[in-house]
Amino acid sequence: MKLVKSLIILSIAAALAGCGGDDSSNSNSGNNGDINTGGDGGGNQNGAFGITPWDLTKIKLELQKVAITDGKTADICGSGDNITVETSHFVASFHYDLPTNNIDNLKDATRMTEVALAELIEHTGLSLTEDLDISQKWTVCYDSSQTGQGTAYIDKFEFSPTSVDPNSSRFTSGYDLAKHELFHTFKMQLIDELAFLRMPRWFTESTAELFTGATFGNLTTTTLNDFVDTTKESPFNVQTWYDEQEFSSIHPQYTNPYSIYLESLAYLGAHGLTNEGIIQLIRDSKNSSNSNEDFSSFDKALSVLENSMTLPSSYTELRVPSTYKHQIGEWADATTYRQDFTPKAGYGEYIDLYIESLDGAYSNDGALVTSDQLHYEMRGVLANATYKVYANTGSASFGPITVVVANGKLGHLDFTDAPEFNMD
Numbered sequence: 001m002k003l004v005k006s007l008i009i010l011s012i013a014a015a016l017a018g019c020g021g022d023d024s025s026n027s028n029s030g031n032n033g034d035i036n037t038g039g040d041g042g043g044n045q046n047g048a049f050g051i052t053p054w055d056l057t058k059i060k061l062e063l064q065k066v067a068i069t070d071g072k073t074a075d076i077c078g079s080g081d082n083i084t085v086e087t088s089h090f091v092a093s094f095h096y097d098l099p100t101n102n103i104d105n106l107k108d109a110t111r112m113t114e115v116a117l118a119e120l121i122e123h124t125g126l127s128l129t130e131d132l133d134i135s136q137k138w139t140v141c142y143d144s145s146q147t148g149q150g151t152a153y154i155d156k157f158e159f160s161p162t163s164v165d166p167n168s169s170r171f172t173s174g175y176d177l178a179k180h181e182l183f184h185t186f187k188m189q190l191i192d193e194l195a196f197l198r199m200p201r202w203f204t205e206s207t208a209e210l211f212t213g214a215t216f217g218n219l220t221t222t223t224l225n226d227f228v229d230t231t232k233e234s235p236f237n238v239q240t241w242y243d244e245q246e247f248s249s250i251h252p253q254y255t256n257p258y259s260i261y262l263e264s265l266a267y268l269g270a271h272g273l274t275n276e277g278i279i280q281l282i283r284d285s286k287n288s289s290n291s292n293e294d295f296s297s298f299d300k301a302l303s304v305l306e307n308s309m310t311l312p313s314s315y316t317e318l319r320v321p322s323t324y325k326h327q328i329g330e331w332a333d334a335t336t337y338r339q340d341f342t343p344k345a346g347y348g349e350y351i352d353l354y355i356e357s358l359d360g361a362y363s364n365d366g367a368l369v370t371s372d373q374l375h376y377e378m379r380g381v382l383a384n385a386t387y388k389v390y391a392n393t394g395s396a397s398f399g400p401i402t403v404v405v406a407n408g409k410l411g412h413l414d415f416t417d418a419p420e421f422n423m424d
């Protein structure tokens with residue numbers, strides 16, 4: 001079965017978190033079920049893998065505290081209009097001269113960035129004075145065209161959030177984009193812009209997703225195997241942007257492979273990699289090679305770290321597709337289960353499900369409808385709460401049906417009477 005990015009995911013869940021304008025990710029805010037996380041969400045706790053992102057209530061509260069002033073006149077982003085605003089750590093302007101430019105939105109985008117910085121500082125445990133140099137304010141170039149794309153530099157980032165309005169359902173994806181790009185800036189600050197390219201792409205993007213708070217622990221063996229079978233690559237062997245382009249240009253369903261990278265990182269997390277270990281790996285990836293893409297420092301640092309981990313196969317071995325499939329498959333199978341599914345008849349083959357908590361804080365697009373169309377396979381334990389569930393064929397979506405989870409699982413899903421979901 002092929003994993004197809006379904007309409008509903010693209011319409012209501014995708015938070016495009018691109019870099020260089022060429023990539024994007026499905027960055028779902030929310031917590032994973034089965035892997036050790038940052039616990040109460042406070043700080044970079046010793047031994048933790050992953051973070052608990054701030055919830056919307058906290059973010060809104062922090063947004064209100066951000067002081068913003070009109071900046072000095074300067075064309076810092078090249079749009080030509082000389083409008084700038086400033087917060088404590090950022091000076092911001094419009095990236096392009098667009099009819100959608102609006103000074104209030106620019107202010108909202110800059111407030112969002114300031115809060116995203118505070119949240120990332122808490123999750124990474126990095127110091128704004130000792131680890132990062134923000135003595136000169138970093139630049140934000142706000143693109144008001146809402147593409148969901150962004151690009152990070154060592155003291156600047158450009159981004160086009162889908163919304164800057166905290167009351168919009170699209171706000172979280174825009175806020176997550178700010179965190180994703182800022183985490184790239186953190187990496188460049190730790191080791192410089194050139195050395196940034198000396199970390200493999202799967203690691204660069206997966207760690208940005210991890211510290212943004214994207215969901216992991218929910219991709220099934222089928223999904224992970226499909227990636228390897230289709231691309232003929234182990235995710236751990238996607239080292240450059242060009243590697244990624246090679247398969248995503250032929251297999252558009254893998255234009256957004258970040259969830260696969262993140263799940264691969266989570267495999268390392270389940271075998272002893274911690275948030276602190278990740279920051280150390282970034283620091284150790286610096287080298288003095290003249291080659292832009294010399295991964296030897298990263299490889300060496302990870303092989304040292306492996307001594308304190310419990311990996312059955314080394315990272316080097318996991319870069320071989322067959323080894324990756326075997327090891328990750330065994331790991332994912334242990335937390336994967338099958339339950340009953342009743343389709344709404346007459347609409348062709350169902351492919352996957354989209355599951356979202358009522359408050360939108362948790363989302364999961366990793367559950368697959370099996371080829372017999374009578375079951376679905378899913379991974380990870382759900383927190384006891386009420387969820388909205390959608391079922392997707394290749395061309396249509398149905399739902400939501402509302403399911404109350406009391407024992408960690410959704411149970412039988414009956415779509416017989418579910419409405420067709422129309423994204424308009």
Ligand SMILES: [Zn+2]
Pocket residue numbers: 017018019180184204205208
């Ligand atoms: Zn990125």
